[in-house]
Amino acid sequence: MRLAALLLMGLLAGPALAVQPDEVLPDPALEARARDISQGLRCLVCRNENIDDSNAQLARDLRLLVRERLVAGDSDAEVMDFVVDRYGEYVLLNPTAGGANLILWIAGPAMLTAGLGIAALYLRRRRNAPEPEAARLSEDEKARLAEILKD
Known part of the structure; x- marks a missing residue:
């Protein structure tokens, strides 16, 4: 019985996402796009964590910025370009293989x-x-x- 309970708790314990309920967009398609974009953005405080997994205030600001740009009608590429222009290429978890x-x-x-x-x-x-x-x-x-x- 204990083994079954431990197994069930292990299966239910997924990654702890730091996205707050007040950040979630009402449109599921936009929210899915925001999550995809967030997976590629580095938390500038936590270093090797994406912004969805980080509880840092700066990560929250980045999540809100991504969602704000998506609601404004930007494409995924435009959102990424905007964030990179604002914070530098270090914000990308997978940097580009071009330029410097x-x-x-x-x-x-x-x-x-x-x-x-x-x-x-x-x-x-x-x-x-x-x-x-x-x-x-x-x-x-x-x-x-x-x-x-x-x-």
Whole structure:
């Protein structure tokens, strides 16, 4: 019985959305669009949370702004452009892969490729390098080493 109760509570415990009842739009289609847009917007206070999941006041302001723009007749793209123009591209949970961000998208793989290339060159040169004179053993030293290794 307890297991069934725990299972039921686990199934009912969905994500805790911070959207307040007074924010919900009366038109279900507009509300669905607002939720879709909100999933892609970062809470500027909580960092890696979307604005629907955040209880921060700034996230509430962003949710209200999105709904206000939708009620005014903006398309989803226009709402996103408006928010990005106002708060910067950091507000997007999935930043675009163009413009200045292109450097960030390319930098990681480029640095990895460069590092692997440098390591390969180093290992190739090290393998082909002649043995230094100091590392060579004389005949007496070789005999002494063999004697030590026997013991």
